[in-house]
Amino acid sequence: MHFSDRIQALKISPIRRLIPYADEAKAKGKKVYHLNIGQPDIKTPEEYFEAIKNFHPATVAYQPSQGIPELREAISGYYQAMGVPYEPNEVYVTCGGSEALQFVLMILCDPGDEILVPEPFYANYNTFANLALAKLRPIPTTAETGFHLPDEKIIESLITSKTRAFWVSHPCNPTGTSYTPDEVQMLCRLAKKHDIFIIADEVYREFIYETGEFMSFGSVKDALDRVIMIDSVSKRFSACGARIGCVAIKNKEFLGQVMKLCQGRLSVSAVEQVGAAALYKTPKSYLQEVNKEYKTRRDVLYKGLKAIEGTVCHEPKGAFYTMVKFPIDNSEKFIIWMLQNFDINGETTMAAPGNGFYADPNKGLDEMRIAYVLKKEDLEKALHILKNAIEAYPGRIEMIKA
Ligand SMILES: Cc1ncc(COP(=O)(O)O)c(C=O)c1O
Structure with a gap:
């Protein structure tokens, strides 16, 4: 069987690649907060x-x-x-x-x-x-x-x-x-x-x-x-x-x-x-309401990320994602570890490994892309879990305090 070089050069989506690990966690009865995917939860007009x-x-x-x-x-x-x-x-x-x-x-x-x-x-x-x-x-x-x-x-x-x-x-x-x-x-x-x-x-x-x-x-x-x-x-x-x-x-x-x-x-x-x-006939107020909701989520996200020691992040100004650098050895390993080994009261979090967003897969290894498409309360819980997971992760890189 022959497949073209063109198709073989394509990679599985980094956003979806770790889904089997999330499915496994769910099969064990865990709830997974998805920060990995940009599927909005807002109602269609x-x-x-x-x-x-x-x-x-x-x-x-x-x-x-x-x-x-x-x-x-x-x-x-x-x-x-x-x-x-x-x-x-x-x-x-x-x-x-x-x-x-x-x-x-x-x-x-x-x-x-x-x-x-x-x-x-x-x-x-x-x-x-x-x-x-x-x-x-x-x-x-x-x-x-x-x-x-x-x-x-x-x-x-x-x-x-x-x-x-x-x-x-x-x-x-x-x-x-x-x-x-x-x-x-x-x-x-x-x-x-x-x-x-x-x-x-x-x-x-x-x-x-x-x-x-x-x-x-x-x-x-x-x-x-x-x-x-x-x-x-x-x-x-x-x-x-x-x-x-x-x-x-x-x-x-x-x-x-x-x-x-x-x-x-x-x-x-x-x-x-x-x-x-x-x-396109939807009243402008719909877009304004949605914007307000995402701004609240953005604020929750940024506050939650800043509370995690050792992260490098900026305040995202638009869309509903951000890339964040964490004090960890490898974000893919971390996400798998989190899905398999870490939960708080049966709940855990998932994000997308950063290297999938770079041309060179050896870049962005300590980064994750976070999508904030969850409602405020769920986002707060997801970030609380993420913070505790990073603190407990065996591959955490200790920050040198000045
Ligand atoms: C930056 C960007 N461009 C384009 C698209 C494509 O969107 P769609 O094909 O759903 O219109 C997406 C979807 O997530 C996106 O994030």
Whole structure:
């Protein structure tokens, strides 16, 4: 049996890799608090269910490959309201932001071409890059500096004749960093200077916890022909299972390439597009309430993490994740140990090992990605367990007190 080099190069998701250990703990009767996965627990708006309840065409037909007009109009209206001028015909609907990202890499990269990405990065970026036979070149960032970008000169020195784009999750999964307007402008400036694109993955745009902390790449007017906007209803409307996303850009030539791939996969789900169009009619108060809830969780998380001696963490400004450095020898070993050997009153915690968010699996070994998608009380319990587990862990690295 032969499998392609391309598929064999793909790795199992670091977010899901340790699930068998969690299942084993659950089979023994333990409750596991999941800080490893970004599945929001917030209710999907009623507008979605109302719309799909009324969906009853005589035949469930293929839909236009680029998406149904009412959804493209709804997404365009959403952008216009935030000052980003995408017209409906500049928005192409995809099966989640994930398909949009796969399309973009297929469009931009020949084998061996390079994409610059702030590291640590969302683990699936590796999957999408490998499928396109592209190389991810990390822009190094660290917990100590809140995972902000290094100097313009350092970033510019990473650009080669093979570089095709910057790829930025903004605000960032996994770090929780929201890039400053200066950083956004700097990447746009470099992209223009070197004639490359910016893949602006803004699926967490609404999850910003300080006012004035977010500037969309879509608001940099003189870069709109090279900003490839990636979006999704998954997190915004807590509708991950709807599988609706989009790619938007003010660049006809680029959209022509997107269309080829849209036509290749024929159509996105008819009923889900109707549901997603209705999601965009959700009152603004829904997003404001959700934001308030996540801000509370962010505060609980940051307070809980700071209470663990020896951690290096920053206050996450957006999305619902953060990367944290712990005083432990190896985060994967620690998580397995915690699931197998540590509980408080039959309850334990799980996070995602940090190295899965780096291009080099030997990096981030003492880091974990924490998702705060649990309600406040559960998050508090999960962090209490984590603190005690770190103190009891045989591979703990003792801090030298000054
Ligand atoms: C940074 C980032 N981009 C894109 C996606 C893809 O989301 P979806 O395919 O559900 O739209 C995710 C999902 O977790 C994500 O975290």
